[in-house]
Amino acid sequence: MSNHSPLGSVGATQTAIGEELADVTKKHKRTAALRQWWNDRSRLQQWLMLLVVVALAYLLPVINPPLITTEPANDFAISCFNMALYALVALGLNVVVGQAGLLDLGYIGFFAVGAYVAALWTSSDSTFVHIPYLATLPLAMIVTVVFGIALGLPTLRLRGDYLAIVTLGFGEIIRLLATIIPGLKGNTGFQNLGRPPGTNADGEALFTASNGLPWYWLVVTIIIIVAVLLGNLERSRVGRAWIAIREDEDAAEIMGVPTFNFKLAAFGTGAAIGGLAGALMGGQVGFVNNQKFDVPTSILFLAAVVLGGRGNKVGVILGGAIVAYIPLRFTELAAYKYLIFGIVLVLLMIFRPQGLFPAKAHLLTYGSRIRRWVKKEQAPAQPEGGPPPGSAPPAPGGSTAQSTRRARKET
Amino acid sequence: MPEAQAPEQEFAINEEAAVAPEREIAVSEGEPLVEVTDLTVTFGGLTALDHVSFDIRRGEILGLIGPNGAGKTTCFNAMTGVYRASSGDVRLEGQTLLGKKKHQITRAGLARTFQNIRLFGEMSALENVAVGLDARHRTGMIGAMLRLPRHYREEKQIIERGMELLDFVGIADRALHPARDLPYGYQRRLEIARALATDPKLLCLDEPAAGFNPAEKEELMALIRTVRDEGYTVLLIEHDMKLVMGVTDRIVVLEFGKKIADDVPSAIQQDPAVIAAYLGEEADDVDA
Numbered sequence: 152m153s154n155h156s157p158l159g160s161v162g163a164t165q166t167a168i169g170e171e172l173a174d175v176t177k178k179h180k181r182t183a184a185l186r187q188w189w190n191d192r193s194r195l196q197q198w199l200m201l202l203v204v205v206a207l208a209y210l211l212p213v214i215n216p217p218l219i220t221t222e223p224a225n226d227f228a229i230s231c232f233n234m235a236l237y238a239l240v241a242l243g244l245n246v247v248v249g250q251a252g253l254l255d256l257g258y259i260g261f262f263a264v265g266a267y268v269a270a271l272w273t274s275s276d277s278t279f280v281h282i283p284y285l286a287t288l289p290l291a292m293i294v295t296v297v298f299g300i301a302l303g304l305p306t307l308r309l310r311g312d313y314l315a316i317v318t319l320g321f322g323e324i325i326r327l328l329a330t331i332i333p334g335l336k337g338n339t340g341f342q343n344l345g346r347p348p349g350t351n352a353d354g355e356a357l358f359t360a361s362n363g364l365p366w367y368w369l370v371v372t373i374i375i376i377v378a379v380l381l382g383n384l385e386r387s388r389v390g391r392a393w394i395a396i397r398e399d400e401d402a403a404e405i406m407g408v409p410t411f412n413f414k415l416a417a418f419g420t421g422a423a424i425g426g427l428a429g430a431l432m433g434g435q436v437g438f439v440n441n442q443k444f445d446v447p448t449s450i451l452f453l454a455a456v457v458l459g460g461r462g463n464k465v466g467v468i469l470g471g472a473i474v475a476y477i478p479l480r481f482t483e484l485a486a487y488k489y490l491i492f493g494i495v496l497v498l499l500m501i502f503r504p505q506g507l508f509p510a511k512a513h514l515l516t517y518g519s520r521i522r523r524w525v526k527k528e529q530a531p532a533q534p535e536g537g538p539p540p541g542s543a544p545p546a547p548g549g550s551t552a553q554s555t556r557r558a559r560k561e562t
Numbered sequence: 563m564p565e566a567q568a569p570e571q572e573f574a575i576n577e578e579a580a581v582a583p584e585r586e587i588a589v590s591e592g593e594p595l596v597e598v599t600d601l602t603v604t605f606g607g608l609t610a611l612d613h614v615s616f617d618i619r620r621g622e623i624l625g626l627i628g629p630n631g632a633g634k635t636t637c638f639n640a641m642t643g644v645y646r647a648s649s650g651d652v653r654l655e656g657q658t659l660l661g662k663k664k665h666q667i668t669r670a671g672l673a674r675t676f677q678n679i680r681l682f683g684e685m686s687a688l689e690n691v692a693v694g695l696d697a698r699h700r701t702g703m704i705g706a707m708l709r710l711p712r713h714y715r716e717e718k719q720i721i722e723r724g725m726e727l728l729d730f731v732g733i734a735d736r737a738l739h740p741a742r743d744l745p746y747g748y749q750r751r752l753e754i755a756r757a758l759a760t761d762p763k764l765l766c767l768d769e770p771a772a773g774f775n776p777a778e779k780e781e782l783m784a785l786i787r788t789v790r791d792e793g794y795t796v797l798l799i800e801h802d803m804k805l806v807m808g809v810t811d812r813i814v815v816l817e818f819g820k821k822i823a824d825d826v827p828s829a830i831q832q833d834p835a836v837i838a839a840y841l842g843e844e845a846d847d848v849d850a
Contacts, residue, residue, distance in 0.1 A: 380707050387706030387713060388696045391685070395693045398682035405642060407668035407697025407760050416703055511740065514689045516709075516717035521688060521725070525738055 186510065190522060205375065212367055224482040228363030232435060233479065234472040235370040236428055241455040241471030242377055242464065243424025248453065249461035250390065250512075251417035252397025253307070254315040257322025259449035261422040264298050264325060265291040265429025267335060270439040273345030276336065284345030288430050295426025296419045303418040307411060310400070322449050329441040340440025344433050360437045370431055377424060378464055384420070385464075391514045393417055394462070447489060454492050458499065460506025469508055581723075581730045582793040585671070587620060587763050588655040595620040595795050596641075596672075596764055601650035603633075603640050610636040612819040613650065618764060623786065623796040625810035625827075627803065629839060632816040634799045635677060638768055642674050643667045654763065669697050671763030675753040675770055677799075683742035687733060687752050690741050691724040694759025727755045731785060747778055751785070758789070765789065766797045771805065783809040807831065815839070 189197070212228040221230040240262065247255045268291040271279045282290070306317045329335045347369065349357035357365050384390050392413040395403035404410045433439045451474055459470020474492065478485040499506070515521070589595050594617040603611040611633045618624045626634050639645040641652050643664040652659045659667050673694075682690050699716045706713055728734040731751040736744055741752060750770055757765055767786065771779040779802070786809055790796050800806045806813060807827045815823040815830065817839040823830055830836055 383709055384703070384706050386717075387709075388699050388701045388716065389703055389706045391689060391693050391696060394685055394689075395682050398684055399680050401644075402676065402680040402682070403693065404664045405644070405668060405674060406694050406756060407665045408693065409663075409665050420703075511684065511686075514685065515692060515720060516714070517721045521721055522738060525735075528735075 190519070194519075208371055209368060212364055219480075221476070221479045225479045226361075226363060228367055229361075229435075230363070230476070230479045232363040232367040232370060234475040235367055235374060236432055236435075237452070237455055237475035238468040238471035239370060239374050239377065239428045239431070240425060240452050241459060241467040241474075242374065242381065243421045243428065244452050245456050245459075245462065245464065245467040246381065246393070246417050246424070247421035248456050249463070249467065250385070250393040250397065251414055252393075253414060253417065254311065255318045255418075255421070256315050256446075256449055256453065257302075257318035257320065257325075258421070258425055258452050259444050259446070260302075260318075260322040260325035261295045261299060261425030262429040262432070262452075263322075263329065263444035264295045265426030265431075266433040266439045266443075267329065267429075268294050268426065269430040269433035270341035270344055273434075274341035274439070275343040276341045281345070283348070284434055285347050287345070287434075288427055291426040291430035292423040295422040295429075298426075299419045299422025300415060302422075303415045307414045307418065319446065319449075322444070322446060326441060326444045329444070335441070337441050340438055340442075342438050344437050344439065346434060346437075358434070360435065363435070366431075366435045373427065373431070374468065377427075378468070381420075381464060385512055386514055386516045386518065389413065389416065390512070394512065394514060397462075451489075451492065454496055457496060458492075458507055460509040462512055463506070463508060463510040466506055466508035466510060470506070473507075581726055581758065583761055583763070585761055585763065587671075589620050591621045592619050594618065595655065596797075597651075597653045597656075598637075598641065599651045599653070601637065601640055601652060602648045603636050603645055604648045610819050611640060611647075614816065614819070614821050615650075616814045616821065616824055618795060618797055619812075620763075620795050621790070621793070622811040623790050623798055623809055625806040625813040626797060626799045626816065627801055627806055627813060628816035630801070631818075633819040634801075634816055635768060636819075637816065638674065638766055638797075638799060642672055642766065665697070668760050668762075671761075672766065673757040673760040673762035673764070674766040675757050675768055677768040677772060679749050679753055681741040681749055681752060681756070684740060686738045686740055687728060687744065687748070687755075688721070688724050688737040690752055690756050691727055691759045692720045694756040695720050695724060697760040724759065727758055728752075730758075730788075731755045746773060750774070750782070754785070754789070758794070762794065764795045764797060766799075768799045769801070770798070771800060771802065779805055 192200070212231040215222070215227050220227045240258070243261075244255065244258050247253050247258070269284070269287045271277045272282050272287050272290065273284050302318070302321050306314060309317060330337045346356060346358040347365075349365070351357050358369075392403065392408045392410075395406070395408055396410050396413060400410055432443075452471075455471040455474040456467050457470070458473060459468065460466030477491070478488040484491060503509075587595070596618040598617070599615045600613045601611055601615070602609065602613055614633070614637060616624075626637065628634050636645065640647045641659065643659065643662060643666075647660055654670055654672060657670070659670065659672065662670065682693065685693070696716075701710075701713045701716055704710070725734055725737060728737050731754055733744070733748045733751050733755070736748055741749065744752065750773075754765075754767065754770060757767075770786070771782045774782060783805060786796060786798065798806065798810060807830075810827055813823070813825065813827055813830045814821060815833075815836050822835045822839060823833045825833065
């Protein structure tokens, strides 16, 4: 034990760690620089820039930019609606897959339940009590949460691949139920779903199947509300619990996280958003039957999350929009979309496993305050007094750091 | 997304604040805090732990030692609910811990670290500690989504106490680094900070100095002594005998799942059974 030089081995380890760190730094330099730049802006600047982005998002179908537009093959406003819808779905699935790390291959099931809720309570083909369309949106969320919990209670004890297989089955069960149960009308489906109220100057209905613009604006507004609420969850005990479960479920449990409850909460949250998206889809199309809720679409939703960057809200919104956009823009490629997304995903896994837009989630409400504090402490100019906590040069492998408090007491 | 507006206020580490436990402990100093009685764990036909009994007194550092495979970690896992005990009992302040879920045991006051580091790699050091602090928090889905007053109170406590704990273990300068990018020594210390964050009555450390060189081990032992001085009770697994002798108040020795000794370090050193089981075997020391 004592016949080798401890210092020599430490030196070697430190060099190794140093190289490793440099490698990591290089890899994340670009995104890190962008993130640093964003974090350095003041709160006001951040809000103003977001405002511009949001305004552009709202105006996208009005501007109808050449080259980007999906016309003449597809109406651009309706295309935009579909992109927004996929973005909303990706946002919901991201809670389950990206944050809590639960692989859900049957997310389409929740989407279907939401669409059928809208159909059953508003369609002229339904014998149910009819309620206003907008009331079906919260109703769809409540019903899908019930489905989510019913699925989650027995299955969330499973992990990884096993959970994926069970959820895959769930998605198929919902689709088959829609075929088998006579009340759900199988392939015939439901026509004339309800719509949000409102007429334009000519007295015609504002929300129609052929006019995508108001639908698009409705979904974008919903996305903003959902993103803000999910952001609140992310920077709270709930978001931290989800990420902790994703990182190491056993360690999370031993650190006092009631993992089962939080997994159920993630499942329920994801289900609610999926149901909401389903109800919106039903309303815009005005028709719901059993043909739209197949497994490949479910995988496409998952692809949107993985493509955008698991766990990153902005990333998955973009991922969802891209997955919806490509087959609409390049209609000649639409038939090959699964082939293309398959290849893209394989390439992505090889070259950029963190997704197109990776970002480290901020999980603390007062995180920016700490960031400012650390920056201040690490500023080189220091007034008289003991060495501040952050002033030590970040030497790689510097595991010998003393508690600064104790160091100060000793001097 | 920028964070929602919150009352702006500068933040600073309170240098003199103690990290002492904030909870009421039912037993007084020197009385048994944890009682392990006849604890037995079997895996199929193998008895990994055989009727082991010992007390952990409040305010002491108890060493749990033994050669590789003696059942130290098994004992730990049975206490913290990872393994199910076949028979026997583990009581914290007179309340049995058996049958409780792992997260309930942690909230009851028994926190642990892992022999093979198990941090939440993607999360920053401070966020890792925040998960530990959350064990005492009660904000749920609604409270977090709507940001009710309790949420703000708890978040504030997280940055204040969280940074205090990181400073206490000596890694506050890397508070915002992802845990997986931290140097090995920092990761070990972060594990201790995260366990302390749950505000434990008993802190269980599973070979916290594994992979350290002798100088680093000394520093860590000093830290553990400081943890005790702040008012925590510590259970320490370590199989480097020299190290354990210096830091512990009392030592329990396991061999082949049985307790062979339970005494103060100086007496343990003289115990012939311990010497035969442990000190004679140089081979056990090489991976330290």
